[in-house]
Structures are given as structure tokens and as C-alpha cells.
Amino acid sequence: MFKVLSSAANAKQAGALLAYIGARANEQGEKRDIEIFTDSGQGLASAQDRRGFLHQFTQAFEPQLENTNFIEVRFELAGDVTDEALSEALNAAFGSKPFVYARTGDSVAVYGHTGERAGPLAKILAAGRANSRGKALDKIEAGFSEAMGKAGIRAVVTAAVGNERKAQYFLQKFIRAHNQVRQANGQAVSSKQPTKAAAAIFEEWRSQLSGRERRNAYHLLFSARAGTDAQAIMAAARAVLEERAPGHKFVLAHHAETKHVHIHAMLQARSADGERLTFYKADLHAWREAYAEKAREHGIAMVATRRYDHAMSRPYTKEHAGAYKRAQHDARYQVSDKAVARVEDKRQRRMDRKLIVANGATIAGVWQQTAAVMRAAGVTGQALTAAEAIGKNLLQIPARRGGEKPADSVSKDSGGPGLISSFLSHPGMKELTRLIGATEMAQTPLEMRQKMARVNQALDEMRHTLPNAEQPRFEQYRDGVNDKMHDRLARLQFEQQKGAGGGGEAAPEREARGRDLPARDDTRQPEASAQHAEKARQRVQQQKDSAKQKGRQADERDRKTQRSKVDEYER
Template sequence: MAPVRRERKRLPDSGTRISGLAGGGQKAVVKVVSFASGSARVGALASYVTKEREGGVATEDQDGLALDSAAVVAKLARWSQGYSERQPSKDVATVRFEVAGRAGLDVETVQTGFGRAFEGYRFALRVERAGEGGFEVTAVVAAAGDPALSVAGAKAQPRFKFDKAFEASLAAGIARGLGAEVQAQVLGTGHGREGALHRLSLLVAGGAALDERGRELSTVDDVRAAADAWRKGLGSRQARDAMHFVVSAKAGTDPTAFRSTARELLASEFAGHEYLFAVHNDRGHLHAHAVILVKGEDGQRIRPDISTFAAWRSRYAEIAESHGIRMVATRRSDTASAPAFSQGEAALTDRGVAPDHIRRKVVAKRGDAIHVPVREEGRACAVQAYQAWKALETTSEAPQARSAAGEQLTRLATAVSVSHAAAARADGSTDMQEKGAAMARARSEYLTAEFKRANDVLNRALPLLEGADKVEATERANAYLASLAKQVEAVEAVERGQVAERAHGIRIREEREAIDANGEARSLKATAIEAGRPRGAETSPETASEPEAAMLEEAAARAERVAGRERPEAEAMAREERALRANPNTRVQIDPNLPHAGEELREEHELLIDRLEAQKLTYTRVHRR
């Protein structure tokens, strides 16, 4: 009988989520660590999950039956009979070419010919001479065309199959392009990023290679960077027989209630799928690991997406609550939390070989760093969370809730303000004056509100503390208020940076106008001189008369006067720009030669200075109090 599938639960609304967290509820943490295919990989995964460790490990299956090691082995053997026979995709290949039969052929021509043959694909090749007029070319090429290398609107490149037909077709195409005899042979293939890394490493072991953009690959770092760049466009496909599923809970959670929660969650969400699971407590907190067959009794396969994880977290929290564990299904944006990292990314980081972007990702998550959203929808979610926490802080009378709100408001205010600053810097298509002012106002409002909020929290919290706790809280609060004051000052500095940029724009315009006026004056003067020459028999009837020459001279004089006025204005704006960039905190000395636009900019800068000084006074009063 086909399993009954539950309707997916939605996450609670933001107010409910925030209220639950503020009340001491722990986050519902659900992960899919990896997928495995084939007997060896699934067996290795099951071995890790069921391995005996500190605190003991009890394994059970979807029917609630306890499994010893022999039962686990028997279960895996039965599972293996239904594993997919599909092989991992061949994503990269090493191909060796022999080129001969054309006198005068040089290395550069060979490289160009192969580049045309692999156009639209990721590749790297090494060219070596082989006798008189001959070459041996070793190339590593991706099977799938990479959209990043294709012309916009162009038809997608076909996927190479790395078979005999591929060898013959590729050799024939290169031979036509070079006018030489070419033979090709596939030496080996690889799967995924690791396969690309292995093949590229073998290639450069024989000498430096060039990639599709003409960049040299010769070191380990070069090869790793290339493999990372190839990864997204490889189109890797691999059978998924089993999924490694993990739920966890904070230290101090009741182990019996947690095991019951994990058991009920698995039965609820993976009805019709066989699995085994065990609870570990060897890392200071509880976590349940499950190995779940991806294909269910009804033939349906598990294909988790974002909405799936949201439903799993929601169901996990609901079941945990029923077993007395306070838990909340949340979004990352509720607490400005960094994205999760994978097991592979953690391993690379721990070995010290991870690329910078992966290392930063792992360090940020482990250190609970504030996540700064980069897209508008992310900023909107962060703002929504800020508003929910602010509403809770305003209405709640529970000290624990107010304290939690204070911490999260700080994180979210920082995330939003930094995100707005980054968006303002990146948005070069919008008028700087209008967009910059809007972004600056938003940042200032968040930071100023946060400054006032922190001061209010301090005033409410201090009377509740005594002795050393009160001293420590006062010191920390003052340090935080000082950092906020510096943030406010930094925001103003950003605004003044925009003033300097606008000063630069005005200077460029004034310089251009001065140059144009000078050119016009020279042109008019030359025309006036030509018009004033004596007229001979060969003079055209259309030639200007002497009165017209006088008019041209007068126009030239006017143009020279304009140029004479524009030059000092351009020089004044250059001085203004240098002063703003050198010391944006100081009022700039008045320059009588500033153009009208420069004077308006000066007035705006004065207002910013006044505002900054007022905020410094506010900080001083709060700090003293």
C-alpha cells in the first residue's frame, strides 16, 4: 500500500518565530549533509552513523526495531539490490592529440586552432614539439559547454560524450582548421570538481598549461582555482541512493525526549522510505543521524528544496514541543545568521586548503558572524525581522525577552546598515546625489535608532543588577555605545565621501566647459582673421565681409572671457575636491571662485558637519550618564 504523504507545513509568521526565540526556544536545526550512491559509499555512511562512540550509540530502523551490527549489515545488503545502476557522469576528459603533416606550423598557431575547436567549453592544454613539424597536445576539456563563455543569445553547446565518435569528429575538425593531420585519443575521464582537479593536476605535472582564457596553469593553487571555476558549469549528474539527514538540539536537552522527537519526525516525513538512525552525544550536544533510502516504496524519490527544508524545520519544532522541548522553526534572516556550510567545505577549511570564499563561509558560520544580505529581498527580510524584534521589545515585560530583543536588534541593525552601504556603492547606474542621499538617510536612521535603543536598554537593565555584574554591564554597554557612535560617524563619512564624489563631477564639468570655451574662442578668432583678409578676384561671393569679421572678433572676445571665468572655477573645484578627500571631518575654507553648484555642495557639507557634531554631543551625554 502506498504511504500516506503529509501536507507540507509552512513556517510560522515572523512574529510567532521571534516570540518563540525570545521566550527561550532553541532553533530547529535540520541538515542534509550528503547523498551517497552504491554499496561502498552507502556502507561507509552507515558505518559512520552506527559507529560506537562516547555515551553509546543505539541504532534503530523505520519500524522502531533495534539494530545490532549484524542487522545493519543485513539491511545494507538488502538495500543494495535496489540501488541505481546509473554511473556518475563523465564531466571532464584528458585527450591526447598528435599533430603532423604541415611544415612551418608553430606553437601559437596550434594553440589558436585548438582554442577554436573548444570554443564555449572550459579547457586547458599543453603543447609540446614532437619531431620536425609535429606536435603532441594534451588537453583537459569539460564535457558541457559553459554559458559563461558563450555569446549572449547563442545556442547552447552540445555535451561531449568522450567516445570514439568524439575522438574522430574532434580530430577531423582540428585537422581542417590547421591544415594538418590530427589523431585524438581519450586517456581518461573524471566526475565533478574533484575529477576536474585530478585531471588538471596530471596535466600540469608534465609542464605549464594554458586555459581557455590564455591564463597559465602551473601551480597547485592555479589548478585548484581552475577546478573551482569549472565546477558550476560541469553539469555533474550522479545517482542518489541514500541521504544523510541530521537534526540536532542544544546541550542540556533531555536525551529521551530528543530520541522520541527524532523517531517521530522521521516516521512523519519519510513514510514509505526505509532508513536507520542513531543519536550521538559526543560533541557536547545531541544530534540524530539518519541514513534514508532516497527511493520510496511508491517509486517517488526525495528531492529536497528550500520549501522542503522549511517544512521539515516546522514539523521538527512542532514534534519537539509535543515532547517538552521548546523549539522554533526559524529563518536565517530572523537572527542575521550566516549561511550553513557543507561537510566538504568544512573538511577543506580544517585542512587549510579551502579557497578564500569557502574559508570565509565556514569561519563566519562557526563564529556566528552577522550575515549581511546582498539582495533586495534579503534586506526586506532583515527589515521585517528588525521590526518584529522591535515590536516585541516594546510590548514585552519579560527581562529575558527584552534582553534577547536587544541582542538581535543590534545584529539586524548592523546587517541592514552595512547592506544599504554596499548597495549604494554598487549602484552606479542611479544618480549618485539622489540614490546616495536616500541610502545614507536609511543607514543613519537605523544607527541612530539603535543608539537610542541601546541607551534605553542600558537605563532599564542597570537597576536590575548589583555589584560586579552591574560594573561589568556598565563597562560593556559603554563600550558598545562608543562603537555605535563610531558607526554613526562612519555613516557620515560615507555621506561626505559622496559629497567628494559630487565635487569631482562638478570639477570635471567645469574643466570641460573651460576647454570648450577656449576652443570656441580660438576657432572664432581664426575665422575672424580669415574674414578680415583683403579680398581678391578669386574670392568667393560667400566669403565674409569686414563687418562680419568684426562681429566674429567680438564673439571671440566673449568666448575668451567665458573661458577666463571657467578656468578659475574649475581650479577652485579641484581644490574643494582635494580638501574634502583629505579631511572630510573639517569645514573647507571659503573659496570665492567656486561655481554656483560648488557653493550649494559646500552648504550641504556644512549641514553634514553640524549633524555629526550634534550626534557626538548626544553620545557624550549618554556616556557620562
């Protein structure tokens, strides 16, 4: 089993994690240091060695992300409200968050920090409230109105901005546009030099702009069943870390207080070269595959599986367990039938019948692979017989459910077990769609290439589970996906070059693919017809034309932006 248990955001948390990994309690309950090994194979025997390693380990840590989300709110006063009552009410509404405000008669304008994301708020304001189903603005305004209700004030959010540069610019604009601007403590803000005043105020605020913390280190667990050679698991874990996270520092330690073997590791999330690790579902499965492969290389019969490979019921959360327990002891507490079934199915280890019917062929293929690994490792007896029987029986369940004749365990199309008839019904299609959607959020060419690598890795995994008859359709789908991703990559490269002072047109998609992406091992050799080649040529030409058009549109937007900074206001 491989798991990501937790993460560390700063040096203090990393030190606490290192202390947990490197210390165990003896029979008397006293803490004692155990062996820790670094990525270079060095043992950290003394406290001084550990402090030295921790200092080097945290050099690549990034500071926490600043929350630079600001909103502008207009408050309408009902009746006579004194300045003292207004100041008290505003401080109660914003809490510890910094803000400035200006009063004009019965109207009060406030520019302040918010814990909400300003991007979605700005989109709602730009599209108009009538065209949005989002309730985020309504919730914020209701909270302000409730907090300031004693002063007879109604709140309306008028604008939102979400990055530091714009936050400082619109603070300056707020000071210039309003008379008698005051800070949260009631101190007046000078309007003679708005630029200097805004810069000074923002620097005072900076220490209060706390945001979410980065994941700078990961706590990983490699485990195996009782009786497994601990040194072999340690070697397999080290091999996985060296292969999947090259250039990232790590430490390993064997916790021997339990029957099963488990190796704990602390791993840098960002290497010295700036490469950052991610652990999406596809990444976790790739790590499990690598762990099983390295374990087999060290003589351990291990196969990477997922929940649906065993057709096990979905796991339940702490919230499900708490609701279930309260409902058992208090009849007045209501809990849904789905939550009850989810807890009971998992505790009683029931199989998910719908999962078996939908993915029986895939599950059977995994069990057949498991049986093959067991035979290669010399495992015999009841365990091998059970694995082979499960694989054979699971193939028959979907056919019997549909009233068909049970299918053989080998596909006639490709000679492989457990193949899926269509890539559209593949169980990994949902995750693939999520990965493809994530590429639209990439902000730099490096990030885009990393996301593209994950997409192609998922496509490779899917391709091996499809029969030969389905391969042509799948390859067309794959080419379309890669064409769109490379078009996005070319656009990001053009924007980066332009931001660095360069010029020229956006690189065509095909040129971007050949120049910027590492070569992929591609064993496909499709025999394209003349018609297919002509369509490919037309698609490339369309992409070139589209890239040029996007470049012209970007230039036009930049010219408009330079003419009026007001257009930058996110409304």
C-alpha cells in the first residue's frame, strides 16, 4: 500500500514531522531515536545531523501564499448614524481584516480585505447579478448587513479585485476618488499624494494578508503485509522516490512496532530546480504502479490495485461515521439512508454490485494479472487458486446480469484479458476529463507541459485496455486532445515571450510540439489514408490561422488596456 498521509508547510512543521519519523516509543513508553536514511544513503544518527539536514531540506520551501483579495462595498445608512457608531460597526463587520472607508452623507464606501476569492465575485459583477446563479455576493452582503444591523446599514458589494498589483492600484484610486478617507482605527488618510499613501498603507497591511499555506513537504507511507522483508521494502521505497521524484530530498525510516511492515518518508514538494510534485488521482496510481514494480524487482509479489479492482464499497468519512453513530444513540437525529448504507457496506466488507456489473471485465483482468505475478513469484496453493477463480468468475457476472452467455477471459480482438469495448465507457474517462480540463488553468508553459504529460500518461494507460477494433477511434480522439493542448501551449509561450519583451507571432501548434515537449515513446504506426492526411493538413493550417488571430486579438486588448487603466477593474 502507498499513501500520502499529510503535508508540511514550513520549517517548524517539517521539524515536527522529522521528529515523528525518526523517534519511536520503547516498551516503557519512552521516546527513542531510530535510524533515518537520507536520499544520499547517509544515516542521521545525532540531533546535530538531523538539524543540519533539516536546514538544507527547508531551503527549497516557498513562503505561504498571500491573500490579496479585496472588495469595494457601498453601505447605505438608515437614519442618523454617528461617526463613532459607524466606525464600531465597520470594525465589527470586517473583524481583523484591514480596510479604509469614506463617508458621504448617508452613503459609506469601503475598500477592504476579504477571505473570499475575488475572481468569482468579479465574474458575477461583470456578467450582472441577473445572469448569475451564484449566491456568493448575497452571502457576503447578508453577513455585512447582519453584523452592522445595529447601526441601520445595508451592504452592497460593488467591485472585487484579486491580485496585488490591482489591489494597490485601486486602493490608490479609492483614496483619490473620495474625500476624508479613514483607516480602520479612524486615522485620516492624506489625499495630497495618493500613490505614496496607498503604497504605505498596503505595506502596513501586508503582514495581515495571510493566505493558504503551500505544501512544501509530503509525508508518505509505503507498507506491506506482515512477514515481508523490511529491507526489501525499504529498498523498493527508495527506488520509487528516486524514480518518481528525482532531485527532491527525502528521508526514510522503518517503523517496526507493528506486525505489518511500513516505511515512512518525508519528501520535498519542490526540488532545487523548481520542479513541484503533485498528487492527483492519476499521480497516486502511477506511484502505486511504480511501488509494485520495484517491490517485484526485490522479490516481493505485489500488484497495484484500486478500489474498483476489488469491487469494494466506497469508504466513508469521519462525518458519515459521526452521523451514523449519533443516529444509533439518538432517535431524534436524522441521517440519510445513503449515509447509513455507505457505513454499513464498508464495515461489513460488501462488494459493490453495480461496480462489478459495469467494470467486471477490467476487474477480472487485474485479478488475472495478480495471478500471473503470483505464479512468477512462486506463490502456490489456495491463494493462487482463489485469485484465478475470482478473475474467471467476475467475467461471468455482467454477462449473466444481461442474460447473455458468459464470455471467455481472453478477448478475440487482442488476445489480452479484461479489455473494454469502448474508450467512452472506460472507468478512467472521468479522471481523464478532469485532467484535460485542468490544462485550461495552466498559467505558464512549464505548468502546461506538466499537465500535458499527466494527460498523455492517462491516455497511455487507457490505450492498453482497449481492443484493436477500438484503437483507430481512440487515436483520433487522442490526436484531437493533443492538438488542443498544444494550441494552448503555443499561446502561453507567445504570451511569455511577449511579457519578456519579445515579439513575433504565436508559434504554430505542430512547431510547439516538436520544439518544447520531450519526445514520447510512441509505438503507434497507423497507416493513414490520403483523406486522413488531407484532413490533418487542413487542421494544422486552421491552427496556424487561429494562433495568428489570437495574437492579433491579444495585441488589440493590450492597446485598449494601455489607453485606460479603468478597464482593469474587475466588475
